[in-house]
Amino acid sequence: MTTVWLIVFLALIFLEFATISLVSIWFAIGALASLIFSLYFEQTTLQIAVFVVVSAISLLLTKKFVNRVRDRAPEKTNLDRVVGKIGIVTADISKLDPGEVKVDGKKWMAVSTEKIKEGSKVLILNIDGVKLQVEEMHEDE
Helix, strand or coil, X not given: CHHHHHHHHHHHHHHHHHHCCCCCHHHHHHHHHHHHHHHHCCCHHHHXXXXXXXXXXXXXXXXXHHHHHHCCCCCCCHHXXXXXXXXXXXXXXXXXXXXXXXXXXXXEEEECCCCECCCCEEEEEEEECCEEEEEECCCCC
């Protein structure tokens, strides 16, 4: 049974590295404990019990830490700084055809749910890939 626990442990570690989202690390810890336990005791039911108990304990002990790590706000990049700024349309934007906006000295491809003429001021709402999502700013705003 030691070989089985070694295979389970390696498979779970591989899965963890492949997903990088803390999915199977607790079970890998449980499999490692069962692997060590299997070197001294041959009872399969006890090995499975060790696996379940150690996996559950490691999950409970690390849950707060993992939630804290997962719930972090995404770090802003330099590109995020244009969100909320005002830009000038340099090529007409329509619902079906992206246009172009100049903001912060750089030209960006831009999309909108409304038609916006060249020379209009726009508010940058979001960045979607390499396109800005914008809305026209009216004189009364």
